[in-house]
Amino acid sequence: MFQYTIKRLLSTIPVLLGISVMLFFMLRALPGDPAQVIAGDMATQKEVELIRHQLGLDRPTHIQYGHFLWRLMRLDLGNSIKTQNPVITEILPRLKNTAILAVTATLLACLLGIPAGIVAAVRPYTIWDILVTSLALFGISMPAFWLGLMLIVMFSVKLPWLPVGGSGGIQFLVLPAVTLASLLVAAFARNTRSSMMETLTQDYITTARSKGLKEEAVIIRHALKNALIPVVTVIGLQFGGLLGGAVLTETVFSWPGIGRLLVESILARDYPVIQGSILVFALLFILVNLIVDLLYGLIDPRVRYA
Amino acid sequence: MHDFESSRIEHGRFKRGFSKLLRNKAACFGGLVILLFLLTAVSAPLIHPKNPNVQDIRHSLERPSWNNLLGTDELGRSILGRIVYGSRISLTIGLGAIALGLIVGVPFGLISGYFGGKIDFIIQRLTDIMLSFPPFLLALGLVSVLGVGLKNTLISVGLSSIPYMIRLVRGVVISIREQVYVEAARAVGTSDGVILYRHILPNVMVPIIVNTTLGMGMAITFAAGLGFLGVGVQPPDPEWGTMLGSGRSLIFAAPHVATFPGLAIFMAVLGFNLLGDGLRDALDPRMKA
Numbered sequence: 001m002f003q004y005t006i007k008r009l010l011s012t013i014p015v016l017l018g019i020s021v022m023l024f025f026m027l028r029a030l031p032g033d034p035a036q037v038i039a040g041d042m043a044t045q046k047e048v049e050l051i052r053h054q055l056g057l058d059r060p061t062h063i064q065y066g067h068f069l070w071r072l073m074r075l076d077l078g079n080s081i082k083t084q085n086p087v088i089t090e091i092l093p094r095l096k097n098t099a100i101l102a103v104t105a106t107l108l109a110c111l112l113g114i115p116a117g118i119v120a121a122v123r124p125y126t127i128w129d130i131l132v133t134s135l136a137l138f139g140i141s142m143p144a145f146w147l148g149l150m151l152i153v154m155f156s157v158k159l160p161w162l163p164v165g166g167s168g169g170i171q172f173l174v175l176p177a178v179t180l181a182s183l184l185v186a187a188f189a190r191n192t193r194s195s196m197m198e199t200l201t202q203d204y205i206t207t208a209r210s211k212g213l214k215e216e217a218v219i220i221r222h223a224l225k226n227a228l229i230p231v232v233t234v235i236g237l238q239f240g241g242l243l244g245g246a247v248l249t250e251t252v253f254s255w256p257g258i259g260r261l262l263v264e265s266i267l268a269r270d271y272p273v274i275q276g277s278i279l280v281f282a283l284l285f286i287l288v289n290l291i292v293d294l295l296y297g298l299i300d301p302r303v304r305y306a
Numbered sequence: 307m308h309d310f311e312s313s314r315i316e317h318g319r320f321k322r323g324f325s326k327l328l329r330n331k332a333a334c335f336g337g338l339v340i341l342l343f344l345l346t347a348v349s350a351p352l353i354h355p356k357n358p359n360v361q362d363i364r365h366s367l368e369r370p371s372w373n374n375l376l377g378t379d380e381l382g383r384s385i386l387g388r389i390v391y392g393s394r395i396s397l398t399i400g401l402g403a404i405a406l407g408l409i410v411g412v413p414f415g416l417i418s419g420y421f422g423g424k425i426d427f428i429i430q431r432l433t434d435i436m437l438s439f440p441p442f443l444l445a446l447g448l449v450s451v452l453g454v455g456l457k458n459t460l461i462s463v464g465l466s467s468i469p470y471m472i473r474l475v476r477g478v479v480i481s482i483r484e485q486v487y488v489e490a491a492r493a494v495g496t497s498d499g500v501i502l503y504r505h506i507l508p509n510v511m512v513p514i515i516v517n518t519t520l521g522m523g524m525a526i527t528f529a530a531g532l533g534f535l536g537v538g539v540q541p542p543d544p545e546w547g548t549m550l551g552s553g554r555s556l557i558f559a560a561p562h563v564a565t566f567p568g569l570a571i572f573m574a575v576l577g578f579n580l581l582g583d584g585l586r587d588a589l590d591p592r593m594k595a
């Protein structure tokens with residue numbers, strides 16, 4: 001397991017370097033002079049020159065990249081053009097809010113999706129199975145930002161039970177978490193169903209049944225434990241979708257997360273904050289996939305010895 | 307002789323798959339929905355002769371009625387008319403983005419999987435980097451650099467689909483490059499280009515068709531998401547996500563402004579997902595999750 005962990009950790013290094021290259025060139029890929037774009041149309045030549053110097057754009061490219069990498073390693077992402085605050089201080093409080101939303105949505109999706117998938121698998125091709133698979137397909141096809149708006153119409157406008165948006169108590173979290181969870185429920189239900197159906201055909205399940213065990217015990221004690229192994233991977237695979245969905249959900253509900261910050265920065269053309277937010281999203285994505293991979297290696301020995 | 311045989315097998319496989327697809331009611335429903343959207347896009351001026359961008363403030367925010375089946379928006383424009391014309395934009399972006407993904411992704415996937423070695427290593431590390439960004443965020447990041455508008459939305463969504471296409475094609479190629487018929491073609495001195503085109507590409511077609519269909523739904527959702535955030539297609543162009551974005555601020559006064567464009571996105575994506583699922587079951591059930 002130790003070797004597997006080291007191998008997996010080392011494999012992230014080239015990816016991290018690649019991300020730094022992509023982020024470095026992001027600013028340089030802007031049409032026209034990036035310093036002029038950042039300074040705005042009204043800026044004087046002196047101001048543009050100052051920004052060019054601050055960004056290091058007046059130095060050779062390889063030195064610029066080295067400088068960028070060094071700053072990145074110290075989490076120095078520059079200052080926001082809009083607020084002049086360091087980018088990292090803009091991002092950190094927002095990151096906490098996004099984490100709260102993402103974790104709540106994932107837990108909610110597990111609570112709904114996994115039991116739904118089990119029910120569909122143990123009663124295949126019945127009305128329950130059809131209901132779960134149809135709802136899953138609807139869930140996958142429904143744009144989360146539209147679902148969010150429809151939930152607002154239902155639970156904030158027609159039935160004034162929950163706030164339209166913002167943050168504060170738990171009541172502010174309900175609608176955004178349900179909206180974001182909708183992206184995952186379908187994937188969890190589908191994968192649990194197919195994994196459970198496959199597990200139920202295994203010899204050890206037949207043995208358990210022939211020993212006279214109750215069906216509930218066979219499913220919960222023997223089948224579920226093994227069927228859930230591939231579902232762990234789904235959490236990692238779906239995490240990218242979850243982060244993308246967070247950007248839209250946070251916008252719908254004015255949830256002060258990093259996704260909302262990213263959209264605000266794009267609209268304000270605040271490039272240092274855009275760079276920083278995208279970097280944090282990529283790091284989160286890599287980190288969660290790394291944890292999922294390590295967890296998978298831990299619970300399924302076949303993976304780490306492969 | 308061998309070419310004839312392999313193309314006959316492929317033809318038979320597609321024919322069997324097609325008849326299986328026709329027996330799948332959900333997939334047929336999905337196909338019908340897509341056909342309806344395509345017909346709507348093609349015949350938009352016949353369905354709604356009035357320019358969908360023409361404003362009529364006197365009739366703003368009217369609820370659905372016989373005069374305006376889906377009501378009007380804040381500028382008095384028919385929501386039905388804008389959804390009808392919006393189907394042109396959404397399908398254009400969907401098709402264009404998928405085409406971009408195919409044009410770049412398929413050749414790179416074929417080369418990476420077939421040749422292996424250093425070239426595979428380089429392509430895969432580049433793919434790894436692109437895959438380390440969640441796909442919607444990659445599209446969002448690209449649009450922030452390229453700028454807003456229809457063309458840039460199409461390019462951003464298309465570019466974000468490339469790494470997935472490369473991985474898919476490479477995976478299939480690796481599984482078939484050591485097959486006897488490929489070895490045989492190599493043994494008789496057939497060039498790599500011909501092997502890739504004649505023997506490998508036809509076998510990659512099934513997963514490409516399935517994923518392209520499912521990818522269309524995703525491309526439409528991504529484009530709508532960008533439009534909703536205000537960084538995709540810009541008003542007054544009637545893109546569904548952009549319409550939904552402007553309807554957001556009217557959610558208390560006129561919920562219908564946001565409801566119907568969202569329903570259009572949902573139906574179109576559902577159509578592509580149903581057809582994609584049906585195609586997968588009919589052509590390659592092994593791919594089923």
